[in-house]
Amino acid sequence: MTVKLAVSNQKGGVAKSTNALNVAGALASKNNNVLLVDTDPQGFATRTLGFTGEYNTQTPNLADAMNEPTDYDIQDIILEHAEFDVLPSNVSMFSLQQDLIAAGWKPRERLMMLFEQLEGEYDYIIVDAPPSLGVINDNVLLACQNMIIPVEAMESSIHALDILLNQIETLEERYGVEIKQSAIVISNIHYPLDNDQKENIEFFRDTFEGRCPVHKIRHRAAVKRSLSAGGSIFGEEAEDTDMKENYLQLAEDVEEESEVMA
Template sequence: MNVAGALADRDLDVLAVDMDPQGYLTHRLGFEDAYAADSPSLFDAIDSPTDHSVDDLVVAHEEFDLLPANIDMFRLEQDLIASGMRPRLRLKALLENVDGYDVILVDSPPSLGPLNDNVVLATEHLLVPVEADDSSKLALNHLLRQLDTLEENYDTKIEIEGVLVSNVEYPLDNEQKQAIEWFEGRFEDYVPVWIIRNRAAIKRAVKGGGSVFADSAESTDMGDVYMQVAEEVAE
């Protein structure tokens, strides 16, 4: 939400796509009705990409457009697993003919699987959100192995454009300190590692249904960090 808001604040036309069946982004932006809506929805578009137009499914937020998740997407995971490898290209097929946006930013499910694979193969450029703990280090190692598998199976190149370490609390405890050092040691020679400190202003902006760049949001020093992310994406 905040990366999309930062990009929109740079006067870029942004489409955010919520590929998480839980619909966190959709709910936080205030589109609960779209999440529970009957067909057609993003579920139908992923199920049959050539039969649906993204333009018919997009909703307008005050900062950027959204292709909302739908509750029926919980069914997609098992359907895609049963269908083999080719359906992991359905999101790519759906988005490749979308016009009118400078940036399409896709929110991925928080776990590996065919929906996540669809996001990776459609975008081929990743911003990786983590937290400063041991579980995120383990999850990131799993992701890197999966990226290797996708590159080999689909003859493609997938780029990590940066790592966002979120909800960091200062002073750092030992686990946070060690995790940040690990992320920086693993990635800093190749891509930016951004530290997002825990700020009440971020939580209030999200609760208010927008990013920290919304007109109603209060100022926060983390806005500068999100703008750095936006600059990297724009380049």
């Protein structure tokens, strides 16, 4: 069984890509066969992993495959990275949302159809979602039905989460599915905390207590530098950081939960 996990929050800069890359890296370092999927038209994860050329020129690409899901073999678009496989984003993803709406036919179920081609090929598919609540993000949530939500210890993150949870409920009702929240990851935390940050962290803890684990990831230069080196903190080029432990714990939670689901 392939477990699919969306890293989604429409707010920009909350560490979606950073968490997607490091969760993928942590799972791969624990001997899982992992695919990282980049659905952000801006392609930050794709370019970070060294696939800028493919991001600009690959044909066919993820946008083509989502436009005509039965016409393409998704395996042909997947690239190999040292840590895990990558289904890269592409510049043409910018017009995908409009194309899907114009087509009218199952605009939110395209990624789900493509993932059916990969069933059993991977232990985990980790999807880096775009920074907007549109058709692409809906595709990601419906294809995975399982998500990690990165947030920041800020008031604006609480508001964004409220809107995201509303959208999840709408999708659940409309498509008759359950989109499971597997973890909240309070990300890029700068210590020492001020009172506002402390209160916001408390809020996330209280809100999700008993529902799903709430993880904390600190701001670390090494986390940023590993991205500049073209991989996760588990990559060969990456310098050591104490956040490895945090991401391994997150990966372990994901593994345990997938055993329960299986």
